Amino acid sequence: MAKAAAYRLPTDRPQVMGILNVTPDSFSDGGQHAVPGAALAHARAMIDKGADILDIGAESTRPNSVPVAQEEEWARLAPVLEDVVGLGTPVSIDTYKAEIARRACAAGAVIVNDVWGLQKDPAMADAVAEAGAFVVMMHNRAGIDGDLDILGDIDSFFETSMELASRAGIAREKQILDPGFGFGKTIDQNFLVLNRLDTLKKHGLPLLAGASRKRMIGAVLGADIEDRLYGSLAVHMTALLKGAAIVRAHDVGPHADCVRMLEATSLERNPN
Template sequence: MTVLRADGAPKGPGGLPRWDRCAVMGVVNVTPDSFSDGGRFFDTAAAVKHGMELVSEGADLVDVGGESTRPGATRVDEDEELRRVVPVVRGLASEGVTVSVDTMRASVAEQAVRAGARLVNDVSGGLADPAMPDVVAGLDVPFVVMHWRGFSEDMNSRAVYADVVSEVVAELRERLTALLEGGIAPERLIVDPGLGFAKHAEHDLALLAHLDDLAALGHPLLVAASRKRFLGRVLADRDGAPPPARERDAATAAVSALAAHAGAWAVRVHEVRATADAVRVARAVAGAR
């Protein structure tokens, strides 16, 4: 099952533009320690410039985050996250960019939306901050519900599954129910399987192979595979050494095409141009049926 509009394009959440194909979400990490590009865009001006470059390369929306969620990362405090994120959101929004804020804190989500963000992307699915559901319901913006089992410091120890697909779907369904009961409108909810979060490579691959089970939850689907560890495992050399994160962009584009073919609403990527091409090809092929 896929969540599609009558014209065959992915059905997106309320409150955002409608695209005729899988949308491309570009990533702007305003952090010194991201696994992929830590420190390159830590300055506000550099981060805004990078976000505009992503849009020029084909990004439909830009996801701004001020806290690394790579395995083992420690949290920054609230004031520092606000200092990093809000000026970048404001700068991009003032240029007409559709901005998403990547945060687990309700206070950051609220101030980012006030600054112009139109979507809240919470990798904890509202579990890290008990105030998040109520704040998002009050803001009436789309909310990404990612599958999450705990903070970065120890999430690898939580990657234990008997059947990863059925367990992830069940845990996401539980979160969706709680968020709906918390007042978030159903048309505002987006589902993300949480690739790489409390998951090993075999878990990520199984979830990608069964995106239809996630789509069956009835909400738009966001797939965030960009440069992640499981791609490094797939691309490893004969000695088992994975390529650096920034050498995984072709593999990321391949996943983007697969996700688009499976009906994903959006894919979240660091390198936009190849994925923008990939999702357009996937749409053209689907339209030729």
């Protein structure tokens, strides 16, 4: 827990959060890193390619996924979590269950990435506060409504999440917002959110964008999941230009390169 309390999210440059799924059924890479050795090797590879944060998850949250019991989720995490933490790169735990968050932070995770924005498990906000961890509060919906004012819904959802965080004692500087690309939204709503992402800065918190390989990209390009890299880069670079502080990606190397180029374009260079 002390490690979580001591962590500070860097603000001098955008952060690349590498995805490490130790699941058999995630939509993009399910099963590839479910074996501890494979998970650790992939974590090392992402660090070598420029990952600033590793986001490890043991339950798929893709559409129509089957919920995983708490002990099954922990059984998938336990063999790999401490070894991944031991690599030295900050670790985020992708879970909406308070007990998993507690155990993961005790093992060294410094961020809790909750796809239900503290609103699924009533004990989650307290668990994050007790650990002194950062929290990513993602917008989500149980269903899709194409007629919904999605930006208004996101604002209302975030207000509730921020209130839960504040009430539990999670410091304001440890709160991060994620608009939830691909979760409870139509394709058009996803792109509306992307185009208006800068309006979410009014909440005064860092923004995370996670559209890696998602259906919104496949819908435009007609590309299968494994062929969505360039689309993912385009969406994430747009998000960064509109104020995102973190991009969550499967393909860390290309994203790290794009972040470096984006940084370079903001520098005044001497032509001589």
